[in-house]
Amino acid sequence: MKIVIIGTLDTKGVEVGFIRDEIVSLGHTPVVIDPGLLGRPAIPADIPREEVARAAGEQVAELVAGGNKARSQNAMIDGLVKVVSRLHECGAVDGVVALGGAQGTAMATAAMRALPVGIPKVMVSTVACGKSTFGPYVGTKDITMIHSVADILGLNQVTRRILAQAAAAVVGMAAVEAAAQGEKELVAITQAGITTPGVMAIKERLERLGCEVIAFHCNGIGGQAMEELILDGEIEGLIDFSPHEIADLLFGGLMPAMPNRMKAAGQIGIPQIVTPGCTDILLHGPPGEVPEALCQRACVQHTPTHTHVRTNPEEMAAVARFIAGRLNGGTGPRASVIPLRGFSMLNRQGQILYDEAANMAYVETMRRELSPEVELIEVDAHINDLEFAEETVRAFLRLREAAARKAIYS
Amino acid sequence: MKIVIIGTLDTKGVEVGFIRDEIVSLGHTPVVIDPGLLGRPAIPADIPREEVARAAGEQVAELVAGGNKARSQNAMIDGLVKVVSRLHECGAVDGVVALGGAQGTAMATAAMRALPVGIPKVMVSTVACGKSTFGPYVGTKDITMIHSVADILGLNQVTRRILAQAAAAVVGMAAVEAAAQGEKELVAITQAGITTPGVMAIKERLERLGCEVIAFHCNGIGGQAMEELILDGEIEGLIDFSPHEIADLLFGGLMPAMPNRMKAAGQIGIPQIVTPGCTDILLHGPPGEVPEALCQRACVQHTPTHTHVRTNPEEMAAVARFIAGRLNGGTGPRASVIPLRGFSMLNRQGQILYDEAANMAYVETMRRELSPEVELIEVDAHINDLEFAEETVRAFLRLREAAARKAIYS
Numbered sequence: 112m113k114i115v116i117i118g119t120l121d122t123k124g125v126e127v128g129f130i131r132d133e134i135v136s137l138g139h140t141p142v143v144i145d146p147g148l149l150g151r152p153a154i155p156a157d158i159p160r161e162e163v164a165r166a167a168g169e170q171v172a173e174l175v176a177g178g179n180k181a182r183s184q185n186a187m188i189d190g191l192v193k194v195v196s197r198l199h200e201c202g203a204v205d206g207v208v209a210l211g212g213a214q215g216t217a218m219a220t221a222a223m224r225a226l227p228v229g230i231p232k233v234m235v236s237t238v239a240c241g242k243s244t245f246g247p248y249v250g251t252k253d254i255t256m257i258h259s260v261a262d263i264l265g266l267n268q269v270t271r272r273i274l275a276q277a278a279a280a281v282v283g284m285a286a287v288e289a290a291a292q293g294e295k296e297l298v299a300i301t302q303a304g305i306t307t308p309g310v311m312a313i314k315e316r317l318e319r320l321g322c323e324v325i326a327f328h329c330n331g332i333g334g335q336a337m338e339e340l341i342l343d344g345e346i347e348g349l350i351d352f353s354p355h356e357i358a359d360l361l362f363g364g365l366m367p368a369m370p371n372r373m374k375a376a377g378q379i380g381i382p383q384i385v386t387p388g389c390t391d392i393l394l395h396g397p398p399g400e401v402p403e404a405l406c407q408r409a410c411v412q413h414t415p416t417h418t419h420v421r422t423n424p425e426e427m428a429a430v431a432r433f434i435a436g437r438l439n440g441g442t443g444p445r446a447s448v449i450p451l452r453g454f455s456m457l458n459r460q461g462q463i464l465y466d467e468a469a470n471m472a473y474v475e476t477m478r479r480e481l482s483p484e485v486e487l488i489e490v491d492a493h494i495n496d497l498e499f500a501e502e503t504v505r506a507f508l509r510l511r512e513a514a515a516r517k518a519i520y521s
Numbered sequence: 522m523k524i525v526i527i528g529t530l531d532t533k534g535v536e537v538g539f540i541r542d543e544i545v546s547l548g549h550t551p552v553v554i555d556p557g558l559l560g561r562p563a564i565p566a567d568i569p570r571e572e573v574a575r576a577a578g579e580q581v582a583e584l585v586a587g588g589n590k591a592r593s594q595n596a597m598i599d600g601l602v603k604v605v606s607r608l609h610e611c612g613a614v615d616g617v618v619a620l621g622g623a624q625g626t627a628m629a630t631a632a633m634r635a636l637p638v639g640i641p642k643v644m645v646s647t648v649a650c651g652k653s654t655f656g657p658y659v660g661t662k663d664i665t666m667i668h669s670v671a672d673i674l675g676l677n678q679v680t681r682r683i684l685a686q687a688a689a690a691v692v693g694m695a696a697v698e699a700a701a702q703g704e705k706e707l708v709a710i711t712q713a714g715i716t717t718p719g720v721m722a723i724k725e726r727l728e729r730l731g732c733e734v735i736a737f738h739c740n741g742i743g744g745q746a747m748e749e750l751i752l753d754g755e756i757e758g759l760i761d762f763s764p765h766e767i768a769d770l771l772f773g774g775l776m777p778a779m780p781n782r783m784k785a786a787g788q789i790g791i792p793q794i795v796t797p798g799c800t801d802i803l804l805h806g807p808p809g810e811v812p813e814a815l816c817q818r819a820c821v822q823h824t825p826t827h828t829h830v831r832t833n834p835e836e837m838a839a840v841a842r843f844i845a846g847r848l849n850g851g852t853g854p855r856a857s858v859i860p861l862r863g864f865s866m867l868n869r870q871g872q873i874l875y876d877e878a879a880n881m882a883y884v885e886t887m888r889r890e891l892s893p894e895v896e897l898i899e900v901d902a903h904i905n906d907l908e909f910a911e912e913t914v915r916a917f918l919r920l921r922e923a924a925a926r927k928a929i930y931s
Contacts, residue, residue, distance in 0.1 A: 228683075245649050245655065251670065253668055256666045258659045260661065261735045261736060267733040268733060269750070272697065279693035279694050283693025284689050288685075327672060337671075
């Protein structure tokens with residue numbers, strides 16, 4: 112198998128050489144890429160820095176002479192992403208392994224994030240510890256981060272072992288047979304703790320019907336990862352049951368959607384259902400950190416670090432307008448399914464987050480805004496009631512049939 | 522090989538079972554540990570929850586009946602750490618793989634952090650993304666974090682692949698032969714960008730003398746990881762060349778040492794040299810975030826996110842007292858080596874961080890406080906001068922000889 116190795120060969124050439132030799136001794140083919148610019152490469156690269164710079168439309172000599180560190184680094188990141196993406200398009204990437212400090216990790220993980228989920232991506236990093244956050248490195252992908260413990264500054268008993276393990280890990284991961292794809296239909300569902308009973312009921316029913324279900328947490332990252340997998344063609348149907356991230360995007364909560372959220376399914380044309388599950392709360396920090404303007408609202412402390420704040424009628428109407436706009440702009444069979452008795456666990460008659468006016472603002476906006484092309488289904492049940500799950504699955508099966516008919520006649 | 526699998530069998534039993542089967546199909550022996558408490562285990566455990574609770578001196582029935590979630594979870598973490606540590610002591614842990622959400626990741630990585638560096642530790646986690654920080658999970662260890670992308674809520678094409686890759690990774694890593702230990706003497710050195718020339722010169726000389734050198738970054742985590750490796754008996758000598766973390770500990774910088782810093786070498790009795798490398802700066806955020814009281818001092822913006830603030834004479838005296846106290850309390854051959862012409866790159870005559878009075882406060886305190894048992898060496902050079910590196914290596918070789926003599930006559 113072909114294993115891409117990324118590391119700056121001026122400062123970390125010896126360590127990259129060690130990983131290369133490990134890959135060879137495990138019986139595989141290393142492809143060394145050098146995005147370094149500082150000094151002379153300590154070992155030869157298969158894809159040297161000149162080629163990386165050229166992919167970004169730059170020249171190494173000019174980048175070095177320019178003396179603008181930020182610009183040079185951005186150019187090398189850009190080039191590296193392009194080089195690795197092209198290699199992947201040619202089928203020449205069975206796995207990627209890289210090592211680096213802060214800058215090396217930023218560069219190599221940028222290239223990893225450009226690869227689809229499922230291609231092994233192993234990053235040995237000095238900065239995978241302490242107060243660093245995962246987000247900038249991992250993004251929405253299945254990136255494997257290994258803390259190097261010691262500085263990557265020469266080989267010794269500890270670094271040799273960690274680097275050899277990283278090489279063994281990527282080779283082992285690359286040897287995993289691709290999961291039998293296409294055998295079962297993969298249906299995505301979005302979920303949160305406060306809609307889990309509904310999600311579990313739908314999942315069970317879909318699995319009984321022979322589908323596979325993949326759940327994404329509505330924490331911003333989950334929704335974005337799902338959209339990317341839909342665009343990659345991995346997912347054949349969507350029940351967007353808990354699009355909470357839309358509310359946080361529109362009104363400044365802690366886990367906002369990316370602005371392109373809820374577009375992919377409509378673009379690809381797979382069956383798509385949207386319910387208003389947990390669009391009825393805004394996520395904020397512990398009680399002391401809830402914005403003053405929201406403190407008079409109904410609130411629930413969900414965990415020690417998170418408070419759920421109830422949305423008001425204007426906000427629910429805005430969320431409905433956003434969702435209706437997305438559904439109207441889609442191309443496949445799609446439906447809005449609404450549980451009239453409440454949108455999340457504590458938004459149910461008699462519970463603290465129940466607000467009929469706010470719920471109805473969503474319903475009425477949806478009735479008004481939704482294009483006739485999109486099915487609108489109102490169910491006299493709560494989002495977590497079995498009856499709602501059954502109605503949602505029935506709607507999904509109708510959309511699926513419509514998609515199948517369309518496929519036959521088109 | 523024996524691969525420990527950790528996961529709560531009530532909520533994630535199916536996924537744990539899948540990893541177990543993968544480990545078996547790769548020809549190895551799984552040991553499933555269940556730290557769950559919520560519902561019934563979906564598959565049988567090799568070490569069931571009852572045994573985990575018992576290791577913490579608790580009973581499952583009482584923890585469940587007590588209804589105190591935080592207490593139950595802490596008890597299960599405590600029990601899990603003990604169970605895994607005992608298995609490791611019996612030689613029954615060639616690797617660990619775990620999966621979980623926020624709580625599952627907290628539990629499993631606590632057990633991983635209790636294992637020495639070098640034992641493969643693979644964590645598949647829903648929270649290895651976004652704003653989560655590495656620190657609470659990784660600590661000072663070589664923990665491998667894999668972002669699960671989708672929720673761990675059933676098996677599908679995506680989760681099966683990621684879980685199978687995690688199983689393959691831990692097996693591959695466990696198959697790496699232990700680096701030939703004991704063949705070469707391993708000497709630790711602490712470093713930072715502003716002492717790198719000195720570190721590189723020492724490293725080169727020590728390697729020529731047949732040692733291996735392992736560098737640790739003085740970012741708080743690095744120093745702590747080094748102390749732990751010393752206590753584990755992995756390191757045979759220490760040149761604590763850049764103990765900057767002490768200044769941040771004493772005066773509130775961004776990368777403080779743990780309070781037990783600089784104790785391990787003295788406790789184990791390995792040769793130990795301390796220089797004042799980069800104890801002459803306090804680390805703070807970008808210019809706008811430097812505490813007001815420090816704004817009048819000499820400052821250098823080191824990176825877009827970090828500013829170096831010069832320490833004053835009182836602070837340098839306090840750092841010297843701390844270091845002298847540690848050296849005085851040690852048991853092995855040890856020395857304080859001081860570069861009289863400055864302690865870091867820009868603390869050199871004519872440069873912005875040079876402050877002779879502050880430097881001399883360190884020197885005079887050290888002269889006064891250091892016990893006669895500890896060698897005090899003053900060198901009329903800068904910390905990054907070749908002359909200082911050579912003097913430091915000579916001192917190290919003397920200490921090493923003294924240690925060898927002591928070993929022979931004791």
